[in-house]
Amino acid sequence: MSASPRETYERPHRPPRPEGAPAADRRSGIREAALRLFAAQGYRSTTMTDIGAAVGIRGPSLYKHVASKHELLAEIMIGTMEQLIADNTAAVAGTDDVREQLRRSVEAHIRYHARHRLEAFVGNREIGSLEEPDQDRVLARRSDYERRFRELIERGMAERAFGVQSARIASYSILDMGIGVASWFREGGEFTVDQLAYQYGDIALRIVGVRTPDVSGDDQ
Amino acid sequence: MSASPRETYERPHRPPRPEGAPAADRRSGIREAALRLFAAQGYRSTTMTDIGAAVGIRGPSLYKHVASKHELLAEIMIGTMEQLIADNTAAVAGTDDVREQLRRSVEAHIRYHARHRLEAFVGNREIGSLEEPDQDRVLARRSDYERRFRELIERGMAERAFGVQSARIASYSILDMGIGVASWFREGGEFTVDQLAYQYGDIALRIVGVRTPDVSGDDQ
DNA sequence: TCTGATGGCTAATGGTCAGTAGCCAAGATC
DNA sequence: GATCTTGGCTACTGACCATTAGCCATCAGA
Known part of the structure; x- marks a missing residue:
């Protein structure tokens, strides 16, 4: 790699925008x-x-x-939590029925984890990699998100629509199922995002003790 | 930190075994x-x-x-999968009833994830940190473990004991719930490991469509 | 045509880290 | 008591990495 003096700049650096990259x-x-x-x-x-x-x-x-590598991570992680919370807010807005609110919340949760697998995956694995003002921000939003599910289930219990031993465990189960989706789901596989969301909606309702239409072994 | 020549070895290094550390x-x-x-x-x-x-x-x-830092990680991760598989084998051995086998499998799964939180947590987060002969070993065992749950559910479907839309999704849900336990469970909290295992056993049975004794909102 | 802004580049800096080399004290064994 | 083994230690090596410094070509606008 000797910088021979005669060819001062053979190919000094790439043109600023080689292809159509609109900056x-x-x-x-x-x-x-x-x-x-x-x-x-x-x-x-x-x-x-x-x-x-x-x-x-x-x-x-x-x-x-x-500005930094860390900024990239923080943006991804905070953005993820904000989106989950916004989707949840939208999901519960359209109805007052607690069963329907749970179904829609779960569907939104699953849809996000299927459509934004990578964000969700990184968001769950890299919490410990965040530095301090940001880690707290993410954890606070995550708490908020969890609380929404728990309180929804508690309301369902109070209205005798749901029956579970522990709202906390029920809500964790439901959320953790969704988190798992981000690690195995692949677009173009056995299920579409919609099918997935619907099935998980059913599963969540079963978890909280709502009778869903029976599925015999062979009708799907 | 000047090494003054007169005191040749002030405290060269600790005694080989300062406390009762039996080597x-x-x-x-x-x-x-x-x-x-x-x-x-x-x-x-x-x-x-x-x-x-x-x-x-x-x-x-x-x-x-x-031998290396990597060896420590590999030992933890392979040991975790081997133990999960061994526990599962023991769990299904005592009965032929598919419902009971599922309950016991889930209980073993939850027990492991609650009692060995750190192993399970690391085992799930650090798969990508494993180098190559070991990563494959772990993934193969993980596949094996997942297959046991899926096939159990398929058997339950064939015997008309279970009713789910997809055995694959049902098994992922159940496994992912358990994986989540490793990230939030704390010994000495609201639930004992036994209570947790039992509740998750119920939840799993609900997921596969088995009627568990109804839980009204206030009987626990 | 000039000029400033933009967004590339290479080189360097300061730090960290897994793992190695080689020294040595204490206990065990003979 | 001599010698070997064990398990500490410090110093070092080689690699890697985020980030900064400083250079420069292109382009837009005046």
């Missing part, structure tokens, strides 16, 4: 690449060089678009 | 410390110095007892 896309391209890599290799094992390579630039050039 | 315990002490640290900080963020400090020695001294 506003750069940042979101970086975010997506980071998400993909964080999901596949973990936050700690992903280097800025990796992320750069995924979008066609060098590691240090990323700092023209993002 | 066979050293290795398991290291394994336990590593487990605790891997669970709390993640594998990648835990240094050999951290693990050494947790057992009262320096990082490099660990290599007198273990």
Whole structure:
């Protein structure tokens, strides 16, 4: 690698925008690449060089678009929780029936975990990688989200619509099922997102003791 | 920190076994410390110095007892899967009734995830940190374990004891619920391990469509 | 045509870390 | 008592990594 003096700059660096990359896309391209890599290799094992390579630039050039590696993680994780909470708010808004609210909440939960597998996956695995103002922010939102399910189930109990031994365990079961979806679901597999959401809705209702239409072994 | 020449060795290093550490315990002490640290900080963020400090020695001294950091992780993860499989085998051995087999399988699953929270937690989060002969070993055992639940549910369907839309989704739900336990359960909290196992057994039976004794809102 | 902003680049910096080398004291064995 | 083994230690090595410094080509707008 001797810098021969006669050819001062053979190929000094790539043109600023080799393909149609409209500059506003750069940042979101970086975010997506980071998400993909964080999901596949973990936050700690992903280097800025990796992320750069995924979008066609060098590691240090990323700092023209993002402040730090940590910022990328924090954005993903806070965004995930905000979206889950917003989806849940929308889900319960359309009805007052506690069974229907639970079904819709669960469907929204499953839909998010199926459609945004990587975000959900990273969001669950990398909580410990967040630094402190951000980790608290994420944990607070996560608590809020859990509380919504627990209180819904408690309301169902009070209205004698649901029957469970512990609302806390029921809500954890339901949430944890959904979290699991993010680790095994693949688009284009045996089920569509809609089918999945509906089935998990049924399962959640069974968990809280609501009789769902019986499914004999062979009608699906 | 100048090494003054007159006091040649003020305190060169600790005595080989300062307290009653019977030398066979050293290795398991290291394994336990590593487990605790891997669970709390993640594998990648835990240094050999951290693990050494947790057992009262320096990082490099660990290599007198273990071959590598990776070996510690692999031992934890393979051991976890082997134990889960062994527990499952024992659980189904005592009965032929498919409902009872499912209940006992789920109870064993929950018991393991509650009693060995850290192993289960690390076992789920650090799969990607395993290097290659070991990652395959763990994934193969994990597949085997999942298959046991799925096939049990399929048998229950064939015998008309269970009614679900998809045995695969039912088995994932049940397993994922248990995995979640490892992340929130604390000994000495609201429930004992036995209560937890029993409640999750009920929930699993509800998921597969078995009528469990009705629980009205206020009888527990 | 000039000029500033943008977004690439390479090189360097400061830090961390797994693992190795080689030293040594205490206890065990002979 | 001499010697071996065990399990500590410090110092070091080689690698990797996030981030900064500073350079420069292209492009948009004046």
